[in-house]
Amino acid sequence: MIALTLDRIAEITQSRICGSARPTDVVTGPVVIDSRQAGPGSLFVALNGERVDGHDFATTAVAAGATAVLASRPVEGPHLLVAGGDDEVVAALGRLAREVVDRLPQAEIVGVTGSSGKTTTKDLLAQVLGRLGPTIAPPGSFNNEIGHPLTALRADEQTRFVALEVSARGIGHIAYLCEVAPPRIGIVLNVGSAHMGEFGSRAAIAQAKGELVEGLPSADAGGVAVLNADDDAVATMAARTDAKVVFYGLAENADVRATDVVLDTEGRATFVLGIAGAQAPVRLSLVGVHQVHNALAVAAAAVELGMGIEEVAVALSEAEPVSRWRMEVSERADGVTVVNDAYNANPESMAAALTTLAALATDRRAFAVLGHMAELGQTHRAEHERVGRQVARSGVDVLVVVGDQAAPIAEGARGVADWQGEIVGVSDVGQAVAALAERLRPKDIVMVKGSRVAGLEKVAEQLTGVEAAK
Structure with a gap:
């Protein structure tokens, strides 16, 4: 963060200097x-x-060493008091x-949104742009009205790029985040069914995701909207922005x-x-064919920020997985692979x-351990049954369904007449691990x-002997 005095921070945050705080005291960061x-x-x-009230930890x-505390009620020691509660x-x-x-016009801000793939794409973007200069990106999925500004506040005079993941729980959320840290480049990955229960329809989800491109500068001012040509709801967002569209x-x-996509x-x-007639080979280290679209989105943004296609291809090929529990592959001593x-x-x-x-299994037995998908609203049963049918059609040998909310997955799989796989229904993580131990x-x-919310990472971690992160 750039250095600011408490009196200036108080003016910006509309707070009062209280306790032992002095107007000339300086905050140099971080903000935590x-x-x-x-x-x-x-x-x-x-x-x-x-779980806890941060005011209890002010002292x-x-x-x-904190210079001051930004708080909504008085605390001991130097603090800036905001009228109102947490929202304020x-x-x-x-x-x-x-x-x-x-105050940092040299820092290029890139925002990434979509129903899925945001964190992986943000991680890829940060690694690729890091070759051009100092880059800030949030850890994990730090993408809401708290994580977003905290990430932006890590920028300083040396920062050249800020890669931000932008999330929404409702209409207007992304528009607000774009006001907090205005992006010059906005990437929209996809519009799916995540949070259907909150939004009510895919159209409403698209409306919310499209707020990112509406918040971009015009093409004349350097704004660039990077849109997925293979997703109809994303592609039509081109009409909602004055930015250049890629x-x-x-x-x-x-x-x-x-082109020539192959999964090993x-x-x-x-x-x-392929970009503007030029071509370069890419070999991703990330697992999953869906990573191709994430990589293409990053490539489009990187080229707009000055990288050549060859440099982009090398950077994508050398990028590694960063955030945990996203297609994280482990090999046990007995040869069992855990994804x-x-x-x-x-x-x-x-x-x-x-x-x-299915691509990984080839000539070995495949087990799918699946929990429920949250926030689907009235589509919950239909979407879970559809996943069950996909399980059967993908050739999975054993389906382990964890929890009552995921039960429709088993029903969907049973509906595929020619599938010969086994279905195991369990109530919790412990039973899932026990069922696997008997069969693997x-x-x-x-x-x-x-x-x-299903907490199934604990299944994978017990299988591999890795302790769950705190």
Whole structure:
């Protein structure tokens, strides 16, 4: 973060200097919401979370060196008091982030949104742009009204690129995030069924995702919308922006295109990247054919930011997985392969994962351990049954369904008459691990996937002996 005095921060955040805080004291960063991350010169933002109240840790943060605490009620020590509760503190945090990015015109901001693939694409983007200069990106899925400004506030005078993941729980959320840290380039990956229960329809999801391209500068001002040519709901967003539009995908009319896509026996894609008549080979280290579209989106943005196609191809080929539990492949000593894709799930990502599992299995037995997909609303049963049919048609040998909410997956699989696979229904992680222990043989492959609330990463971690992250 750039250095700011408390009186300037108070002016930006519309707060009052209180306690032992002095107007000339300086915050040099970082800005944190976890007192354990506080250090000399930091600003601790006290929020009342689901489990703990940050105000209770204000003295701990100050003792660790924090210059002040941004709070909604008085605390001991130096603090900036915001009138109102958490919502007003979050709004103040957003105003502070906007001030910082406005002072850093050299920092190019790229926003990434979509129903699935945001985190992986953001991780890829950060690695590729890191070859051009200092790049800031959020850890994991730090993509909401709190994580978004906290990431932007990490930028300083040396920062050249900020890669931001942009999420929405409703209409207007992405528009707000674009005000907090205005992107010059916006990437829209896809419009799927994730959060159908909250939005009600795919059209409403598209409306929300499209707020990213509406928030871009005009083409004359350098704005660029990077859109998936293979997703109709994304491609039509071209009409919603004054920015330059760059299409990517497998379609022949895509500006940034992949041809000759091949998935190897380890589930990693190779393809020929084509841009403006030039071509370069790419061999991804990430698992899954769906990574091709993520890579193309990154390539389109990178070229707009000054990279040549050869450099982009090399950077994509050398990029590694960053965030956990996203097609994370482990090999046990007995030859069993465990694919941990348990961070989240929606109908589209389930289909992609099953396609990858089929490619990985080839001549070995495939196990799919599936939990429920959350936030699908009235489409819950139909979408889970559809996943079950995909399981059967992809040739999975053993389907382990975890939890009552996932039960329609088993019903869908049973409806495929010519499928000869086994279905095992269990209630929790422990039973899933026990069922697998009884059935797994050397060289089998197990994929684990479900929505985050299902906690199925613990299945994969028990299978591989890796302790769950805290």
